[in-house]
Each structure stands twice: as structure tokens, then as C-alpha cells.
Amino acid sequence: MKFGYFDDANKEYVIQTPKTPYPWINYLGNEQFFGLISNTAGGYSFYRDARLRRLTRYRYNNVPLDNGGRYFYVHDEGDYWTPGWMPVKRDLDFYECRHGLGYTSITGERNGLRVNQLAFVPLGFNAEVYRVKVGNASDSPKRVSLFSYLEFCLWNAHDDMTNFQRNLSIGEVEIEDSVIYHKTEYRERRNHYAYYSVNRPIDGFDTDRDTFLGAFNGLDTPQVASEGKSGNSVASGWSPIASHGINLELAPGEEQSLIFMLGYVENPQEEKWESLNVINKKPAKAMIEAFATDAQVDSALADLAAYWDGLLGKYSIQSSDDKLSRMVNIWNPYQCMVTFNMSRSASYFESGIGRGMGFRDSNQDLLGFVHQIPDRARERIIDIASTQFEDGGAYHQYQPLTKQGNNEVGSGFNDDPLWLITGTAAYIKETGDYGILDEDVPFDSGRQGSATLFEHLKRSFDHVTNNLGPHGLPLIGRADWNDCLNLNCFSNEPGESFQTTTNLDGKTAESVFIAGLFVFAGPDYAELARRRGLEDEAVRAEREIENMRKITIEHGFDGDWFLRAYDYHGEKIGSRENEEGQIFIEPQGFCVMAGIGVEEGLAEKALNSVRDRLETDYGIMLQQPAYSKYYLNLGEISTYPPGYKENAGIFCHNNPWVTIAETVIGRGDRAFETYAKIAPAYLEDISEVHRMEPYVYSQMIAGRDAVREGEAKNSWLTGTAAWNYVAITQAILGIQPDYDGLRVDPCIPQAWDGYSISRSFRGAEYKIEIRNPHHVSKGVKSVTVDGKTVESNVLPVFEAGTSHEVVVELG
Numbered sequence: 001m002k003f004g005y006f007d008d009a010n011k012e013y014v015i016q017t018p019k020t021p022y023p024w025i026n027y028l029g030n031e032q033f034f035g036l037i038s039n040t041a042g043g044y045s046f047y048r049d050a051r052l053r054r055l056t057r058y059r060y061n062n063v064p065l066d067n068g069g070r071y072f073y074v075h076d077e078g079d080y081w082t083p084g085w086m087p088v089k090r091d092l093d094f095y096e097c098r099h100g101l102g103y104t105s106i107t108g109e110r111n112g113l114r115v116n117q118l119a120f121v122p123l124g125f126n127a128e129v130y131r132v133k134v135g136n137a138s139d140s141p142k143r144v145s146l147f148s149y150l151e152f153c154l155w156n157a158h159d160d161m162t163n164f165q166r167n168l169s170i171g172e173v174e175i176e177d178s179v180i181y182h183k184t185e186y187r188e189r190r191n192h193y194a195y196y197s198v199n200r201p202i203d204g205f206d207t208d209r210d211t212f213l214g215a216f217n218g219l220d221t222p223q224v225a226s227e228g229k230s231g232n233s234v235a236s237g238w239s240p241i242a243s244h245g246i247n248l249e250l251a252p253g254e255e256q257s258l259i260f261m262l263g264y265v266e267n268p269q270e271e272k273w274e275s276l277n278v279i280n281k282k283p284a285k286a287m288i289e290a291f292a293t294d295a296q297v298d299s300a301l302a303d304l305a306a307y308w309d310g311l312l313g314k315y316s317i318q319s320s321d322d323k324l325s326r327m328v329n330i331w332n333p334y335q336c337m338v339t340f341n342m343s344r345s346a347s348y349f350e351s352g353i354g355r356g357m358g359f360r361d362s363n364q365d366l367l368g369f370v371h372q373i374p375d376r377a378r379e380r381i382i383d384i385a386s387t388q389f390e391d392g393g394a395y396h397q398y399q400p401l402t403k404q405g406n407n408e409v410g411s412g413f414n415d416d417p418l419w420l421i422t423g424t425a426a427y428i429k430e431t432g433d434y435g436i437l438d439e440d441v442p443f444d445s446g447r448q449g450s451a452t453l454f455e456h457l458k459r460s461f462d463h464v465t466n467n468l469g470p471h472g473l474p475l476i477g478r479a480d481w482n483d484c485l486n487l488n489c490f491s492n493e494p495g496e497s498f499q500t501t502t503n504l505d506g507k508t509a510e511s512v513f514i515a516g517l518f519v520f521a522g523p524d525y526a527e528l529a530r531r532r533g534l535e536d537e538a539v540r541a542e543r544e545i546e547n548m549r550k551i552t553i554e555h556g557f558d559g560d561w562f563l564r565a566y567d568y569h570g571e572k573i574g575s576r577e578n579e580e581g582q583i584f585i586e587p588q589g590f591c592v593m594a595g596i597g598v599e600e601g602l603a604e605k606a607l608n609s610v611r612d613r614l615e616t617d618y619g620i621m622l623q624q625p626a627y628s629k630y631y632l633n634l635g636e637i638s639t640y641p642p643g644y645k646e647n648a649g650i651f652c653h654n655n656p657w658v659t660i661a662e663t664v665i666g667r668g669d670r671a672f673e674t675y676a677k678i679a680p681a682y683l684e685d686i687s688e689v690h691r692m693e694p695y696v697y698s699q700m701i702a703g704r705d706a707v708r709e710g711e712a713k714n715s716w717l718t719g720t721a722a723w724n725y726v727a728i729t730q731a732i733l734g735i736q737p738d739y740d741g742l743r744v745d746p747c748i749p750q751a752w753d754g755y756s757i758s759r760s761f762r763g764a765e766y767k768i769e770i771r772n773p774h775h776v777s778k779g780v781k782s783v784t785v786d787g788k789t790v791e792s793n794v795l796p797v798f799e800a801g802t803s804h805e806v807v808v809e810l811g
């Protein structure tokens with residue numbers, strides 16, 4: 001069952017009912033100012049950091065769901081309603097939500113009045129602009145009132161939800177003309193405020209929540225909207241809000257447009273005040289001026305569209321499969337950019353107050369956006385590397401606002417360092433910018449000196465070889481990619497964090513996954529060393545990699561698949577010898593991606609085992625059989641009920657590893673099959689089962705053991721976005737940035753006749769046509785560039801600004 005449709009020409013997903021299975025959201029903002037907005041206008045806004053600079057309130061775990069957002073109440077002769085349906089939930093004669101790239105447009109119509117609210121954050125601007133159009137579709141004149149509404153957060157989202165003894169006494173606002181200024185704590189140490197404006201005179205306002213709502217009312221029955229009259233209340237303490245009251249007279253067929261703006265201003269210390277306790281409003285007024293007219297809004301929308309066209313135009317496909325095209329051309333790269341902006345901080349599942357940027361997460365996210373924004377990817381790499389320790393270990397997370405490692409979570413996740421090699425290599429392959437390796441980069445934000453980025457990569461590589469266990473496999477530390485496989489944490493304390501508890505010394509538990517990752521990432525380190533003229537170092541690295549490859553086959557293979565790990569007692573995990581958790585997906589994907597066991601036929605065996613034991617109609621489960629009880633020696637993985645999350649859920653992040661692995665052994669049909677199983681556009685028809693947005697990946701889909709098999713959770717902020725982007729654009733469609741050019745090496749379903757790709761690479765345009773007349777999966781038979789046959793399938797780096805026609809025939 002579908003709840004909407006893809007409008008590919010406009011790059012939008014169009015939702016046709018407000019009653020989606022769950023709020024389906026979108027993101028606004030690209031630089032500093034961000035908003036989350038649902039299809040019923042719920043959500044919130046923040047400046048840079050969802051915890052420390054939260055502008056508007058949102059209550060997670062709320063009832064009814066998705067209650068709180070940017071609302072426009074319409075009062076029409078005693079009747080009142082909201083165009084996004086929520087929160088009033090009055091029946092609408094027409095409803096539509098269009099989620100586009102960086103904007104959301106919601107339309108509702110009732111009794112001949114059509115209201116459209118469009119929300120976006122203009123480029124380079126610290127505000128959300130809402131254009132509200134009110135149209136009289138009836139044949140008689142209408143007199144209606146419009147009441148805007150949003151609720152301010154007192155900046156620190158965590159404190160705001162916990163510290164009521166203080167917070168209910170500190171709220172302060174100023175009201176001048178049509179602008180409501182929120183200035184709580186500005187009187188003391190803050191030099192920032194928020195404001196909510198509208199571009200016309202108002203007939204009333206409210207800034208005190210209780211006055212607006214009326215005692216004990218909810219957002220669905222605010223007194224002001226039901227009576228059609230503002231209370232002109234001035235907040236003092238309690239809960240400050242912003243509401244404008246505007247009376248409109250509309251002739252039949254007439255439409256009026258109003259421009260609202262929620263903005264954020266920081267004043268220099270010496271320019272904080274206009275006069276005693278009166279804030280300096282100059283910057284706000286200048287911002288409001290910039291969006292006083294529809295023409296200004298239209299031009300900013302055009303700029304935003306051009307910005308996205310520029311980013312998405314870096315890679316696009318023309319194919320006969322619309323679902324594939326919309327994933328590759330629009331939604332997957334869009335989601336990758338959202339992960340760049342948000343990491344794992346703010347979604348409808350991440351509260352925005354808990355987690356910083358993950359060392360491993362951010363390096364992996366980079367694989368999905370590096371071609372779109374190489375300069376910002378460069379900065380991100382340096383930021384991440386700056387939190388690394390001298391010994392190559394890394395803070396698991398860092399805070400975006402301070403860029404410092406997060407001490408509460410600490411370090412000891414032994415896969416973390418290796419992702420820095422993969423992220424950096426991807427950046428260099430994309431850009432050819434070897435200079436990044438010479439950058440002087442601090443250790444632990446300067447507390448442990450500094451070294452070149454190349455030296456950081458060396459420490460990452462050596463961190464593995466310096467921390468080997470009894471079989472010569474890498475020690476797992478607190479956990480590897482699977483945060484919930486906690487082999488050195490024997491926790492019996494309710495509520496104790498599995499992420500931060502290590503109560504054993506950790507000199508035995510080993511990870512086959514890290515071994516695979518080492519063999520996968522290591523060759524890039526060796527190659528970069530060689531390209532710096534460090535031949536001996538390259539040879540040394542290659543020896544270590546080869547050694548790890550052998551050890552993985554010797555101690556990490558279990559007959560038909562790769563083992564997962566050895567536990568604290570040296571016992572196997574992910575082995576046929578285990579009763580539960582016999583086979584895990586992660587080492588199968590990663591070891592084969594690294595090429596381990598390909599020649600020996602073990603890779604094929606492992607992938608067949610994945611197909612036979614882990615695959616379902618909804619994707620590939622993380623492990624089987626699910627853990628039915630808590631295991632002290634395994635940790636958090638066994639805390640989840642069977643079928644959810646790491647305990648045998650379909651943890652989408654690692655499915656593309658299998659997809660890519662299938663291309664390593666040349667099975668294009670299998671590769672595409674596993675890809676399409678979890679790609680959201682292909683799941684649109686089962687939205688009632690899947691329940692999350694059909695335009696973005698979710699972290700997890702419930703597995704076979706779960707009560708609600710096939711149901712997804714944790715949409716948007718997941719490494720799934722980047723890895724599936726790599727799987728489809730590079731492994732399957734075969735356009736692979738490499739050190740010396742663009743390699744073309746597809747691995748596709750045999751039935752495909754071909755497709756065309758446009759790719760910008762280091763400033764040049766490559767128009768690549770792939771033909772498959774012999775219906776093979778893999779193997780490049782011939783390549784022509786601008787009509788001339790060339791020998792290699794690595795297309796050269798062309799002069800920036802030039803454009804080239806490439807024809808590749810498979811066979």
C-alpha cells in the first residue's frame with residue numbers, strides 16, 4: 001500500500017494523506033541553521049547543535065505522535081483547523097505534502113479555503129522562511145484569521161526538558177512591530193536570540209503559551225484559534241511562544257501570501273544592547289528585509305534548487321528502471337548529504353541531545369558525499385583525525401560544536417582507526433589532492449602534539465598490528481563495527497552502559513570483522529605510502545596485510561562461512577559450534593570485499609551461506625539464530641528481543657557489504673537482488689509494512705524472529721545511506737573513482753541491456769554509455785573515448801572543464 005508517489009521531475013515525494021504510518025519527515029538547511037519537518041508540519045529547528053542551540057521545542061515520546069511544530073491555525077467563521085491536519089485533525093477536503101530537496105510544502109483545504117505552507121532555509125542564511133498562501137477557492141468573499149504558532153526552547157534542549165525549577169521563571173521576550181523576539185538568558189551570558197516575524201502588520205499576538213492555549217488545553221484546541229482572537233499576552237517566565245494573529249479578507253478566487261521567518265542572531269559582546277535590557281535588533285531587521293517580498297523568496301528557492309542540481313548532477317544515471325533512477329539521482333545522494341549535516345544527532349529517533357559525531361560513522365558517511373562536496377569532506381577528515389590519539393586509537397565520538405573528543409564515551413572501539421584510512425583514500429581518489437596527507441593534524445585536539453595526516457594513517461594501521469590477540473587476529477576492544485557485541489564487558493548492573501563499560505582487560509577477545517576491514521583498508525595505506533616514495537613502508541604494510549589474510553583463513557573460517565569473533569574465554573562466536581548466533585553477516589561481507597578467500601572458493605561459500613541462512617524477503621538479517629536470552633559474555637546484542645536491531649534484525653548498514661561482496665565474485669544478479677530488497681523506492685508498495693519513509697533508508701528492518709517482521713525503524717541517520725550509494729554507483733553500476741582515473745567495471749544483472757551515466761570527476765564531465773549486448777554480468781570487452789578505442793578501463797583524468805563521450809561494451 002502506498003501513501004503517496006514520487007514526482008521525479010520535481011525531485012519530490014508527494015504524500016497524499018496526513019495519516020502516514022509514522023511521521024514522514026524532511027530536513028531543512030545546509031550549513032548552520034537546520035530544521036526537521038514532518039508531513040504534518042511537526043518538528044523543530046536549531047542552530048548548528050541540536051542540543052546546545054535548540055530554537056523550538058519538540059517533545060519526543062509525545063502523545064499524540066508528532067505534536068509540536070510550526071503551525072498555522074485558520075479561524076473561519078467559528079470553524080478552526082490546520083492545513084497540515086495536525087494538531088487540530090479537522091477533516092480536510094484536500095491535503096498534500098511535498099517533500100523536496102531542502103524544502104517542504106504542505107497544502108490543506110477546507111470549506112473553500114486553501115492554505116499552503118512552504119518551509120525552507122535559504123542558502124547561507126540563519127533562518128527558516130515559511131511562505132503561507134491563503135486562497136479563497138469559493139465563490140463568496142471570506143473573512144478569516146490566521147494564527148501562527150511555535151514554542152521556543154530555552155536553548156539547551158536537555159536542560160529545557162529537565163530543569164523546571166529554574167526554567168519556568170526565566171523566559172523573556174520582546175515584541176516590536178510584527179516581530180516577536182525570544183531573548184531568554186540574553187540578559188546574562190548569552191549573546192544570541194531568536195525571532196519570529198511576518199511581513200505585514202498584525203492584528204494581535206501571543207507570547208505566553210498558557211494564554212494562547214487556555215488552561216489545560218492541548219495544541220489541538222487552543223483558545224486563541226477557537227475564539228479567533230489573540231490574547232496579546234507577554235511571556236514572563238513559564239513557556240514563551242510566538243504567535244501572530246492576522247485578519248484576512250479574501251475576495252472569491254483571491255490568494256494572499258504572507259512571509260514568516262524564524263531567525264537566529266548572534267551579536268558581538270559590545271553590541272548586545274540597544275538600550276538597557278533592550279536587545280540589539282539590527283541584524284534581525286536586516287534579515288527580515290531580505291525576505292520581505294515573494295520575489296525574494298522565489299529567488300532564494302531558485303538558488304536552493306540550483307544548489308541541489310549542482311550537487312546531484314555530479315553523478316546521474318539514465319536507465320529504464322525508474323526506481324533505480326530515483327534512488328541514484330535523487331534520494332540516496334540527498335540522504336547522504338543529510339548524514340553529512342546531522343551525523344547521528346537529530347532525527348525522529350535520535351533526540352539531538354545524546355550523540356556527537358562518530359569517528360567510524362563519519363568516515364563511512366564520507367564515502368557517500370565526498371564527490372558532492374569535496375572541500376567540506378576535506379575539512380571533515382581533518383576534524384575527525386584531530387581527535388585521534390597518538391597511539392592510533394580514537395575517541396568514539398566528538399562534539400560538532402567544540403570538535404573535541406567526547407570523554408563520556410571514550411575510546412577503545414578497535415575498528416575506529418581503520419575507517420580513517422578508508423575515508424581519506426576515498427577523498428584522494430575523488431580529488432587527486434595528495435596534499436591533504438601533508439597537513440599537520442593534532443592528536444587529541446592538541447593535547448598529544450601533532451603529525452602529518454599520513455602519519456595518522458600509519459598510526460591507524462599500526463594500531464591493529466600493535467593489538468593482536470592469541471590467534472594473531474585483531475583484538476576487538478570495547479566493540480568493533482557492531483557496537484552491541486561487547487566481549488570485554490560482563491555487565492550485570494541494570495542500566496549500566498554497554499558502550500562505556502569495560503570491566504575485563506581485553507587481551508583475548510578477537511574480531512574477524514576487524515581482520516577483514518584491515519585487509520580491505522590496508523592496501524590503500526600501502527598505496528599511499530608508495531606514492532609518497534616510501535617503498536619500504538609499502539612493502540612492510542603489504543606483508544602485514546598478507547599475513548592477516550592468511551590468519552583470517554586459518555583461524556577465521558568455520559567451514560562454510562567466516563567466524564565472527566573469539567570471546568573473552570577464547571571461544572568461537574558465529575560458528576556452527578554455537579547454539580545461537582551461528583552466522584553473522586559482517587565478516588562475510590567485509591572479508592569478501594577485502595578479497596579474502598576469493599581464490600580459494602571460500603568467498604563463494606560464505607556468500608551462499610548468507611543467502612541460505614540470513615536472507616529474508618525484507619533483506620539480510622545480521623545473524624542467526626537470534627539470541628533468545630541474555631548472554632553475559634556477549635553484551636548488548638543479546639539484550640534486544642529476537643529480530644530487532646543487532647539481535648538478528650535486518651541491520652541495513654551491512655546489507656550493501658554483501659551486495660559489494662557479490663560483485664567481487666562477479667554475481668551481478670545476486671548483487672542487484674540484495675540491493676533492491678532494501679532500497680526504499682522498491683519498498684514503496686509495502687509502506688504499510690515498512691512504515692518508514694519510502695524515499696530514505698532506515699537503520700533497521702525487523703527480522704524473521706520479530707513480532708513485526710519487515711517493519712523499519714530509525715530512518716534517515718544511518719551509514720546505510722553511504723554504503724548503498726557505494727554499492728549501487730560503484731560496485732554495481734561500476735563507476736569507481738581511483739587514484740589515476742575513473743575505473744569502469746560494472747557488475748550487473750545479466751538481463752540488463754545497458755544504461756548511461758554522467759559523472760563529473762576532478763572537474764571534467766564523463767558521459768558514459770554502458771552496453772551489454774552479450775548479457776553478461778561482469779567484464780569490460782572494449783572502451784572508446786570520444787570515438788577512439790582505448791586499452792584500459794581506467795578512464796584518464798581529463799582537463800577540467802572538458803566533456804567526453806565514453807562507450808563501454810561488456811562481454
Ligand code: GLC
Pocket residue numbers: 344358360361480481482483484646653699718719
Ligand atoms: C549504529 C552506530 C554505528 C554502529 C552500528 C552497529 O548505527 O551508529 O556506529 O556501527 O550501530 O552497531
Ligand code: GLC
Pocket residue numbers: 483484499636645646
Ligand atoms: C545502541 C544501538 C546501536 C548503536 C549504539 C550507539 O547500542 O543498538 O545500534 O550503535 O547504541 O550508541
